Amino acid sequence: xxxxxxxLNRKTKPNLIPIMDAVFIFIFFLLMSAQFIDIxxxxxxxPAVVTIDKKIDKKDPLNLVLEITKDSIIIKTxxxxxxxxxxxxxxxxxxxxxxxxxxxxxIKLKNIDEDAVILxxxxxxxxxxxxxxxxxxxxxxxxxxxxxxxxxxxxIKTTSLFNKIIFETII
Amino acid sequence: MRKKRFNRLKKGSGDKAxxxxxxxxxxxxxxxxxxxxxxxxxxxxKLDLLGKIELPDSVSRTLGNDSVILQVxxxxxxxxxxxxxxxxxxxxxxxxxxxxxLDEIKKEKDKTADSxxxxxxxxxxHNKQINIVLDKTLSYKTLRQVMHTAALAGYPEFxxxxxxNY
Numbered sequence: 234x235x236x237x238x239x240x241l242n243r244k245t246k247p248n249l250i251p252i253m254d255a256v257f258i259f260i261f262f263l264l265m266s267a268q269f270i271d272i273x274x275x276x277x278x279x280p281a282v283v284t285i286d287k288k289i290d291k292k293d294p295l296n297l298v299l300e301i302t303k304d305s306i307i308i309k310t311x312x313x314x315x316x317x318x319x320x321x322x323x324x325x326x327x328x329x330x331x332x333x334x335x336x337x338x339x340i341k342l343k344n345i346d347e348d349a350v351i352l353x354x355x356x357x358x359x360x361x362x363x364x365x366x367x368x369x370x371x372x373x374x375x376x377x378x379x380x381x382x383x384x385x386x387x388x389i390k391t392t393s394l395f396n397k398i399i400f401e402t403i404i
Numbered sequence: 405m406r407k408k409r410f411n412r413l414k415k416g417s418g419d420k421a422x423x424x425x426x427x428x429x430x431x432x433x434x435x436x437x438x439x440x441x442x443x444x445x446x447x448x449x450k451l452d453l454l455g456k457i458e459l460p461d462s463v464s465r466t467l468g469n470d471s472v473i474l475q476v477x478x479x480x481x482x483x484x485x486x487x488x489x490x491x492x493x494x495x496x497x498x499x500x501x502x503x504x505x506l507d508e509i510k511k512e513k514d515k516t517a518d519s520x521x522x523x524x525x526x527x528x529x530h531n532k533q534i535n536i537v538l539d540k541t542l543s544y545k546t547l548r549q550v551m552h553t554a555a556l557a558g559y560p561e562f563x564x565x566x567x568x569n570y
Binding site: 249253256257259260263264266267268269270271272273274275276277278279354355356357358359360361363364365367368371372400 | 426430433436437440441443444445447449450451453459460461462463464465466467468469535538539540541542543544545546547548551555560561562563564565566567568
């Protein structure tokens with residue numbers, strides 16, 4: 234009687250060896266495949282010229298163009314490339330990206346179906362600045378949700394602005 | 405006599421098996437595992453940055469894909485698929501050595517795609533992509549030269565490789 238009680242009282246220990254083996258293998262797999270810099274990509278396509286047989290829309294297309302100069306970003310719209318707004322650099326010498334994002338969000342609300350933007354930087358603009366501008370044109374700040382009705386009358390909710398980026402004068 | 409001593413030793417060692425305390429080791433392993441899981445990137449793009457390239461920061465969260473990798477460092481030295489190809493000179497929009505190398509790679513890849521008939525179209529579409537890894541200090545002029553040459557060589561889908569910032 235006493236013997237069986239002491240048997241029950243004895244602590245049972247789980248066999249950790251197979252778990253340890255699995256963890257070790259997993260660690261080596263992760264170490265081999267680890268990349269300690271977070272690498273992502275931003276897509277852009279070379280402009281393509283196509284002939285379309287579709288009936289041409291009477292409405293002037295958005296044709297959003299961002300002209301990036303040394304001191305400002307000029308937002309142009311329409312086929313005639315009418316200047317919509319000019320954003321000068323801030324006093325610290327950086328482009329006013331917050332204001333650009335707001336302006337683009339306003340344009341997006343009026344043209345919810347549009348997702349293309351043409352970038353036209355001058356030769357001296359740095360690549361880092363171009364990437365920042367691309368980031369600003371792709372998404373709303375703080376994931377703000379834009380709600381508007383498209384041409385078909387459907388309610389569209391989106392956080393993306395103009396994520397189809399095309400660089401002019403590539404070909 | 406010897407047998408008696410051996411039996412005594414055997415009895416003594418059998419009573420208390422030597423146990424290692426592996427709790428601290430397990431703690432370390434768990435921490436290492438969590439750290440590695442956090443830094444794990446599911447992207448199939450494996451990139452070795454050459455020539456001290458500094459990537460620009462971005463909020464993009466799109467994972468990269470494996471395709472031709474073109475790297476340009478701040479001295480305008482060019483590596484294509486981790487092989488040094490030459491230096492970009494200021495001047496013409498089309499950079500001949502980049503064009504020749506990309507054209508060569510394209511032909512090789514298309515040949516491989518043709519040999520695998522079922523996957524040919526998918527592979528050919530994938531072959532239009534190029535990963536552009538540029539130093540953040542370079543100007544748009546260099547980027548334009550690279551994009552122009554790549555597009556002419558049959559790579560019109562540019563993937564700008566950037567560094568994620570949280």
